[in-house]
Amino acid sequence: MTDPEFRSPWDPQNHKMPSGGGGRPPGNRPAFWSMYKWVIIPIVLVMVLLLLLPKLSLSGGQTATLLYDIILLAMVGAGLIVHIRSNPGQALRNIAAWVIILGILALGYSIWSGSGRIGQELNPSMGQVANGGISFPATLGGHYVLRVKVNGEPVTFVLDTGASDVILTEQDARQVGIDPDRLNYSQPYDTANGRTWGARVRLSEMSLGPIYLENVRASVIRRGLDQSLLGMSFLERLSAYQVKDNVLTLFP
Known part of the structure; x- marks a missing residue:
């Protein structure tokens, strides 16, 4: 005999989606803005800067360099923010590790070259x-x-x-x-x-x-x-x- 209260995990009735349609539980639909705002915002900023560049009186080379730096900074910043939002704990640990590594490198360079207050004190x-x-x-x-x-x-x-x-x-x-x-x-x-x-x-x-x-x-x-x-x-x-x-x- 089969217990009437027991349902097989393969029973289709166990996998009915809640009402509301769309095949996704209510309240879990990602909003377009919340998903893509960290990509949209940098793009908008780049477009605004492109409109302002003619007023800065820069040479062609300076304009190209500035534009490249802005786009690179926007892409890296957007990727970093998305990474932090997806896994805050791991992201903060990674950032802390890189800050320590860069700090050690900067201290080593300061001592080696003698530039900076620390380098002058130690050398x-x-x-x-x-x-x-x-x-x-x-x-x-x-x-x-x-x-x-x-x-x-x-x-x-x-x-x-x-x-x-x-x-x-x-x-x-x-x-x-x-x-x-x-x-x-x-x-x-x-x-x-x-x-x-x-x-x-x-x-x-x-x-x-x-x-x-x-x-x-x-x-x-x-x-x-x-x-x-x-x-x-x-x-x-x-x-x-x-x-x-x-x-x-x-x-x-």
Whole structure:
């Protein structure tokens, strides 16, 4: 015998749709606007901007670039909003992960390049530009380390007011385009490791923040020096320099 109250899951009566027609439960019909407004709104904004572009007095290239950026931003923004609405929890986790990744990349770039306040704090040799000059805090050993571009290449120097010239190590000389093997080492220098010999050269350009110098007198030393020195041939070309509260400030 079959229980009259039991209905097979395959019984067609179990799958009758509620009255109202259309084959969809009442109240679940998606409204056109609610589904597509995040696509329609960007399209409308792009059309409005297209109408305003002739009034911006942009060149053809600038107009094309601006239009491309607007369309790309609209498409990415619309897709992001739709993704957030469809799965808010997962979308927010994805956004948080990307924010962390981009933040780490930005911090790494700031430290590597020395740009930005964080980069300057963690890499003091890059200096901090302010009030028309550039400042460098003293290291724990009391030295001033400066990152200077020589012939377009970055070179790390230690400030040495006792050195009459800018002094380059052999390695740094090669980096800025000077061949140490073709120089005449006839200039005597006294270093902490004893007397050594250097070769006189001219540096086409040196730049440091707002400071830019050309044809700077320098010497290359092959032995007896571990670090290039920023000497008086650079400092005497400045309008002023000062040391106050363990901070060196150079003025162009």
